[in-house]
Amino acid sequence: xxxxxxxxxxxxxxRAYLFLGTLVAAxxxxxxxxxxLAVAVPLLQKSWGLNKEQVGIINSASTIAYACGKFxxxxxxxxxxxxxxxxxxxxxxxxxxxxxxxxxxxxxxTLIYSANRLFxxxxxxxxxKLVPEWFGPVKLAFACGLLSxxxxxxxxxxxxFAGLIARMTHDSWPSVLGLPSIVLVVLTxxxxxxLPRPTKRRAAAAADPxxxxxxxxxxxxxxxxxxxxVVVALSFTLTLLRETFNFWTVDFIRTEGGSTVSSAxxxxxxxxxxxxxxxxxxxxxxxxxxxxxxxxxxxxxxxxGALALLLAVLPELFHFGLWVLAAGVGLIGFLVYGPYSLxxxxxxxxxxxKEFAATVSGLVxxxxxxxxxxxxxxxGRLLMIGGYRLGFEAMAGLTLIAAVLxxxxxxxxxxxxGSAAASLETPAPALSDNP
Numbered sequence: 001x002x003x004x005x006x007x008x009x010x011x012x013x014x015r016a017y018l019f020l021g022t023l024v025a026a027x028x029x030x031x032x033x034x035x036x037l038a039v040a041v042p043l044l045q046k047s048w049g050l051n052k053e054q055v056g057i058i059n060s061a062s063t064i065a066y067a068c069g070k071f072x073x074x075x076x077x078x079x080x081x082x083x084x085x086x087x088x089x090x091x092x093x094x095x096x097x098x099x100x101x102x103x104x105x106x107x108x109x110t111l112i113y114s115a116n117r118l119f120x121x122x123x124x125x126x127x128x129k130l131v132p133e134w135f136g137p138v139k140l141a142f143a144c145g146l147l148s149x150x151x152x153x154x155x156x157x158x159x160x161f162a163g164l165i166a167r168m169t170h171d172s173w174p175s176v177l178g179l180p181s182i183v184l185v186v187l188t189x190x191x192x193x194x195l196p197r198p199t200k201r202r203a204a205a206a207a208d209p210x211x212x213x214x215x216x217x218x219x220x221x222x223x224x225x226x227x228x229x230v231v232v233a234l235s236f237t238l239t240l241l242r243e244t245f246n247f248w249t250v251d252f253i254r255t256e257g258g259s260t261v262s263s264a265x266x267x268x269x270x271x272x273x274x275x276x277x278x279x280x281x282x283x284x285x286x287x288x289x290x291x292x293x294x295x296x297x298x299x300x301x302x303x304x305g306a307l308a309l310l311l312a313v314l315p316e317l318f319h320f321g322l323w324v325l326a327a328g329v330g331l332i333g334f335l336v337y338g339p340y341s342l343x344x345x346x347x348x349x350x351x352x353x354k355e356f357a358a359t360v361s362g363l364v365x366x367x368x369x370x371x372x373x374x375x376x377x378x379x380g381r382l383l384m385i386g387g388y389r390l391g392f393e394a395m396a397g398l399t400l401i402a403a404v405l406x407x408x409x410x411x412x413x414x415x416x417x418g419s420a421a422a423s424l425e426t427p428a429p430a431l432s433d434n435p
Contacts, residue, residue, distance in 0.1 A: 016134035020143055022194045023127040024150040026090060029187035030123045031154030032161060032180035033097035033116060039162035043173035048106065058110045065114040067369040069121030074362025075219065077122060078355065082129030083195050085122055085358070087188060092119035094184040101178025124151075124365065125358035128345060130195070132354035138289050144345030145285020152278045152337070218352075219359055228351050228360065230409050231343055232367050237402040238340040239368030241307075241395060243375035245273050245336070249329060252388050256318050269322060272330030277337030284338030288346065293410035300339055304403035307335040311396040315389050343368070 011019070041055050077085040096116040103109035127147060135143040161183075162176050169175040222228045253266040261269075288296060310332055317325045348361040382391040 011134040016143075019134050019195060020131065020146060022191055023086075023130065023147060026086060026187055026191050027123055027127055027147075027150035028154040028157055029184040030090060030093050030120050031151065031158045033093050033158075033184055034120055035155050035158035036097075036162035036165075036176055036180050037113060038159055039166055040173045040176045043166065043171050043176065044106075044109075046171075047173055050106065054106060057106070058113055061110050062114045062117040063369065063373060066117040066121045067366050067373075069118040070125075070362045070366030070369065072362075073122035074125050074359035077125045077129055077358035077362075081198055082126045082133075082358070083197065085129070086126035086195075087192055089119055089122040089126060090184060090188040090191065093123070094181040094188065097181040097184065098178050101174035103177075121362075124344060125361045128348060128361050129354065129358045132349055132357065140349065141289035141342070141346040142282075142285040144349075145281045145288075145341050148281045148285075148337075148341035148345060149278055152274060152281065156274070218356070222351070222360065222363065225351065226408060227410070228363075230405050231347050231351065231360075231364055233405050234339065234402055235343045235364045235368040236371040237398055238336060238343065240371040240375050241332075241336050241399065242340055243372035244379050244395065245270075245329075245332065247375060248379065248383075248391075249273060253322075253325070253329075256315060256388060257322070261322070265322075269326045270329060272326050273333035274337075275333070276330035277333035280334035280336070280338035281341040284341060285346075288342060297406055297409050300406040300409065301403050303335050303339055304399055304406060307332065308396045308399040308403060310335070311392045311399060314392050 037058065041058075044050060045052070045055055073085070073089075080088075093116055096112050096119065100109060100112045100116065103112055127150075128144070131143050131147060132140060158180070161180065165176050165179050166172070249270040250263070250266045253269050254261055254263060257266065287299065291299060310328060314325075314328055314332070317328045344361045344365045348364055349357045351360045379391055379395075382394055
């Protein structure tokens with residue numbers, strides 16, 4: 001994919017995976033300056049005398065900023081290039097992360113952290129923009145899967161690192177918010193040293209508006225393409241599921257388990273969701289790249305159909321013991337994260353090729369985060385009406401609809417892998433519904 005005459009990337013595998021590992025480290029670095037707020041929240045409440053509703057304003061405002069950034073920075077990244085956008089995003093996140101340590105009030109901290117997340121929203125699209133430069137069509141899905149591990153493990157590492165800082169600084173919230181920026185600055189320098197600069201040919205093409213495949217008209221035309229609309233719908237559903245389980249699983253186990261299940265046990269039983277999800281991401285990426293479009297459709301239909309069934313019967317698993325329940329939660333994570341990792345990854349590249357990858361990914365992820373906001377209020381309302389049984393039955397119905405939509409993901413199969421590579425290099429939509 002690095003050259004029009006080659007079906008596969010010219011980057012040697014060793015260097016390609018070195019660059020990919022650098023991107024993973026970079027995105028984890030962004031998470032260090034994002035998820036550290038979770039550790040700072042109780043410290044801020046104690047230091048500033050805030051209640052939970054007041055400190056929650058930071059999360060609500062910053063999530064809105066993050067979703068807006070997904071829509072806004074995609075086209076900019078496609079114009080500037082992945083390397084420039086990634087380094088700029090990392091530098092600005094480090095800057096605003098450090099500024100958070102000096103915030104004098106809740107209002108100022110909300111603005112600073114929202115700016116942090118706004119500029120951090122450009123990082124994923126920038127990394128996705130770079131991956132097709134080093135990996136050909138056969139390996140692209142697996143490479144995007146490995147890249148997706150960065151947000152699975154990034155959150156856990158960020159919280160652990162922030163907790164270590166809190167312990168070493170005697171619960172100093174300025175240290176928790178500011179010190180991770182030092183690590184991100186170091187990672188930014190490493191990325192600038194390791195990631196290759198664009199070739200003169202590619203840089204000249206990017207600088208020439210006539211040769212650029214990006215335009216506002218083509219962006220609006222995305223909403224006329226069936227495949228793009230299906231991917232957006234899948235992003236809405238799977239992000240809603242992911243955020244629902246991230247937020248509600250502990251409460252679900254604690255509520256349904258009764259007085260015999262402590263909060264600590266409930267938290268432990270919820271961990272298979274992310275752990276098995278990581279395995280699902282890697283396996284899905286490996287399998288997806290080896291299937292033709294018809295096989296990909298069938299795989300997604302089977303996965304989402306099985307997921308819908310499992311969601312419907314999840315509350316019944318309590319009758320078989322807590323370990324069976326934990327296995328069910330892990331299986332749901334496995335089935336959710338695998339397809340989820342495709343949406344902002346290889347499927348975003350397929351819609352219009354790598355030239356539009358950041359724009360498509362931003363629109364897909366941004367829609368998903370709108371759904372993520374609903375996972376708190378709407379799912380909570382369902383719980384008030386009919387408990388977790390009704391909540392999971394509603395999620396099962398939505399997932400079943402998504403499984404049906406997967407039948408319309410591809411219109412026609414690709415003849416050979418070489419044609420896939422060629423389609424990703426030309427201005428015509430790659431693997432799209434357009435003839």
